[in-house]
Amino acid sequence: xxxxxxxxxxxxxxxxxxxxxxxxxxxxxxxxxxxxxxxxxxxxxxxxxxxxxxxxxxxxxxxxxxxxxxxxxxxxxxxxxxxxxxxxxxxxxxxxxxxxxxxxxxxxxx
Amino acid sequence: xxxxxxxxxxxxxxxxxxxxxxxxxxxxxxxxxxxxxxxxxxxxxxxxxxxxxxxxxxxxxxxxxxxxxxxxxxxxxxxxxxxxxxxxxxxxxxxxxxxxxxxxxxxxxxxx
Numbered sequence: 001x002x003x004x005x006x007x008x009x010x011x012x013x014x015x016x017x018x019x020x021x022x023x024x025x026x027x028x029x030x031x032x033x034x035x036x037x038x039x040x041x042x043x044x045x046x047x048x049x050x051x052x053x054x055x056x057x058x059x060x061x062x063x064x065x066x067x068x069x070x071x072x073x074x075x076x077x078x079x080x081x082x083x084x085x086x087x088x089x090x091x092x093x094x095x096x097x098x099x100x101x102x103x104x105x106x107x108x109x110x
Numbered sequence: 111x112x113x114x115x116x117x118x119x120x121x122x123x124x125x126x127x128x129x130x131x132x133x134x135x136x137x138x139x140x141x142x143x144x145x146x147x148x149x150x151x152x153x154x155x156x157x158x159x160x161x162x163x164x165x166x167x168x169x170x171x172x173x174x175x176x177x178x179x180x181x182x183x184x185x186x187x188x189x190x191x192x193x194x195x196x197x198x199x200x201x202x203x204x205x206x207x208x209x210x211x212x213x214x215x216x217x218x219x220x221x222x
Binding site: 030035040041042045088090092097098100102103 | 143152154158202212216218
């Protein structure tokens with residue numbers, strides 16, 4: 001099956017800093033989503049971005065499907081941005097289940 | 111509009127028992143997927159149901175089963191519970207094939 005690798009696994013930043021999280025995947029996809037998991041386990045949808053670029057406030061994402069990677073940018077980090085960020089991809093075809101990476105654990109210090 | 115809802119929130123079971131978890135999708139969504147997340151890992155795909163039929167299955171033993179009802183709600187059943195089944199079980203709904211998936215708050219299962 002498809003492999004998803006996220007980097008870095010851990011990231012510690014000061015409030016106000018910018019960050020870039022990367023997601024590499026091993027095959028073509030028809031679905032790519034970025035999530036933020038809060039301390040209670042809830043997965044919050046950030047972007048649905050199988051290709052192209054999107055922006056939502058301080059967050060933006062870019063997926064280059066031909067090169068099989070996606071980037072999540074967080075600007076002017078706030079302590080509330082802390083948590084685990086997951087990239088998940090869907091291959092399409094016969095099944096629609098998402099394959100998740102191991103996540104990036106982000107800590108924003110005041 | 112209500113999001114994806116799951117019940118119960120928490121559950122404690124003993125090894126060998128059976129458990130049923132429930133999920134109600136977002137209104138209008140016809141696809142429901144189930145995922146298992148163990149501590150420190152990303153969620154793993156268990157099942158997908160679309161229009162009441164199983165459309166995908168992950169690498170999980172036959173002790174895991176699911177079904178989708180005419181109102182598109184779903185149940186996940188796990189038989190003969192093992193300690194390793196302790197995890198957060200997440201349900202996701204989507205309008206259909208290949209669309210964005212939205213997750214519920216999860217059911218935290220502890221097997222003792």
